[in-house]
Amino acid sequence: MNKKTIRDVEVRGKRVFCRVDFNVPMEDGAITDDTRIRAALPTIQYLIEHGAKVILASHLGRPKGKVVEELRLDAVAKRLGELLERPVVKTNEAIGDEVKAAVANLNEGDVLLLENVRFYPGEEKNDPELARAFAELADLYVNDAFGAAHRAHASTEGIAHYLPAVAGFLMEKEIEVLGKALSNPDRPFTAIIGGAKVKDKIGVIENLLDKVDNLIIGGGLAYTFVKALGHDVGKSLLEEDKIELAKSFMEKAKEKGVRFYMPVDVVVADRFANDANTKVVPIDAIPSDWEALDIGPQTRELYRDVIRQSKLVVWNGPMGVFEMETFSHGTRAVAEALAEAADTYSVIGGGDSAAAVEKFDLADKMDHISTGGGASLEFMEGKQLPGVVALNDK
Numbered sequence: 001m002n003k004k005t006i007r008d009v010e011v012r013g014k015r016v017f018c019r020v021d022f023n024v025p026m027e028d029g030a031i032t033d034d035t036r037i038r039a040a041l042p043t044i045q046y047l048i049e050h051g052a053k054v055i056l057a058s059h060l061g062r063p064k065g066k067v068v069e070e071l072r073l074d075a076v077a078k079r080l081g082e083l084l085e086r087p088v089v090k091t092n093e094a095i096g097d098e099v100k101a102a103v104a105n106l107n108e109g110d111v112l113l114l115e116n117v118r119f120y121p122g123e124e125k126n127d128p129e130l131a132r133a134f135a136e137l138a139d140l141y142v143n144d145a146f147g148a149a150h151r152a153h154a155s156t157e158g159i160a161h162y163l164p165a166v167a168g169f170l171m172e173k174e175i176e177v178l179g180k181a182l183s184n185p186d187r188p189f190t191a192i193i194g195g196a197k198v199k200d201k202i203g204v205i206e207n208l209l210d211k212v213d214n215l216i217i218g219g220g221l222a223y224t225f226v227k228a229l230g231h232d233v234g235k236s237l238l239e240e241d242k243i244e245l246a247k248s249f250m251e252k253a254k255e256k257g258v259r260f261y262m263p264v265d266v267v268v269a270d271r272f273a274n275d276a277n278t279k280v281v282p283i284d285a286i287p288s289d290w291e292a293l294d295i296g297p298q299t300r301e302l303y304r305d306v307i308r309q310s311k312l313v314v315w316n317g318p319m320g321v322f323e324m325e326t327f328s329h330g331t332r333a334v335a336e337a338l339a340e341a342a343d344t345y346s347v348i349g350g351g352d353s354a355a356a357v358e359k360f361d362l363a364d365k366m367d368h369i370s371t372g373g374g375a376s377l378e379f380m381e382g383k384q385l386p387g388v389v390a391l392n393d394k
C-alpha cells in the first residue's frame with residue numbers, strides 16, 4: 001500500500017482522532033455481532049501501547065443528521081471496554097465543549113469514544129466546518145474504518161485535509177489483501193458472484209472479467225443469465241432490462257478466455273418459504289410457476305471442484321436464499337469448499353457472504369473476511385475509495 005500507516009508516524013503523547021467502523025448490528029439495544037469492534041482492536045491496542053491519547057469516532061446506522069436515541073454508541077463503548085479490559089470514556093456529543101473537556105482530560109493510553117458522528121448533518125455532507133471541528137480535537141488522524149472508506153464524509157475524508165492522515169492496521173490489511181487479488185493474483189483465480197441482483201454486481205463482474213480465470217455465477221442474479229441463454233426461469237428473480245448485458249458478459253468471458261460457470265441444476269420451490277414444496281430440476285427445466293431459490297447438488301459439486309483447483313477465490317454474494325435452511329445448501333457448500341481447500345486463499349467480500357460464513361461457523365477457516373460490504377464491492381469494481389485516497393502517501 002502506498003499510504004502511510006500508524007507505523008510511519010510518532011503517536012506518543014499525541015491526540016489521535018481514529019475513525020473506526022463500529023456500525024454493528026443491534027437488536028433491542030444489544031450488539032448481536034461485535035466482529036467490527038474486534039477488527040479494530042489491533043490499531044486501538046497499538047495506539048494505547050504507544051502512549052497515544054485515543055479519540056475514537058464512528059457512525060452507527062443511518063440517523064440522517066439527527067439524534068436518534070437508539071443509535072447512540074453507549075453499548076459499543078461498553079463492549080469495547082470489555083474487549084480492551086480498560087475503561088472507555090464516552091461523550092454524548094462528537095464535537096463541542098463536552099468533547100473538548102474530555103479530550104483535555106486524556107492521559108497517554110486513555111481511550112475516548114465520541115457520539116455517533118452521523119447525528120450531525122455535516123458528516124454525510126462532508127462539511128468542511130465539521131471536518132475542521134473534528135480536526136481541532138487532535139494532532140493526528142488515523143483511518144481504520146475500511147467499511148466506510150467508500151464514503152466521502154467529514155470523519156472519513158474531510159478531516160484528512162486538516163491533519164497528518166494515516167491508515168490503521170485493519171485498513172492496511174483490507175487494502176493489501178483485496179489490492180493483491182486485483183493486481184497480482186495467485187492463479188487460477190476464481191471469483192464467485194452471487195446475491196440478489198445483476199444491477200448491484202455489474203461493476204464487479206465487468207472489472208473481474210479482466211482479471212479472473214474462472215467466474216462462477218449463483219444466487220438470484222443467475223436467472224437473468226439463464227434467461228439470456230434462452231431458458232425459462234419461471235418465477236425466479238429476473239431483471240428483464242439486464243438480459244442483454246448478461247449476454248454481453250458471457251460473450252466477453254469467451255473472448256477473454258475466462259471460464260464462465262453457471263448453475264446446471266437448481267432447487268425450485270412452489271412459494272418463497274422454508275416449508276415450500278421443492279424439487280431439483282435441470283437448469284433448462286424450471287417449471288413456469290416455480291421459482292429457483294438455490295443451486296442444485298450437481299452445481300454444488302461443480303463449484304466445489306473449481307474452488308478446489310483455485311489458488312485464490314474471491315466470493316461476494318450467497319448462492320441462494322441462505323437465510324432459509326431449505327435453500328442454504330448451495331451457499332453452505334461453497335463456504336465448506338473454501339474452508340476445506342487448504343491451498344486456496346479465500347477472500348470473503350463482506351456483506352451477506354460474510355454473514356453466511358459466520359452463520360455456518362466457518363469464519364475462522366477463511367483467510368480473509370472483509371469488514372466492508374459496500375466498500376469491498378466498490379474496491380472490487382476498481383473504484384478509488386475516498387477514505388483511502390485522502391490519506392498521506394508514503
Ligand SMILES: Nc1ncnc2c1ncn2[C@@H]1O[C@H](COP(=O)(O)OP(=O)(O)OP(=O)(O)O)[C@@H](O)[C@H]1O
Nearest residue numbers: 195196219220292293317320321350351352353373
Ligand atoms: N435465488 C434467489 N432468489 C431470491 N433471492 C435470492 C436468491 N439467491 C440469493 N438471494 C438473496 O439475495 C440476498 C443477498 O443479496 P445481496 O445482493 O443483497 O447481498 P450481497 O450480494 O451479499 O451484497 P452485500 O455485500 O451488499 O450484502 C440474500 O438475502 C438472499 O436471500
Ligand SMILES: O=C(O)[C@H](O)COP(=O)(O)O
Nearest residue numbers: 021023147148151373374
Ligand atoms: O455497514 C457498512 O457497510 C458501513 O458501515 C457503511 O455504512 P453505510 O452504508 O450506512 O454508509
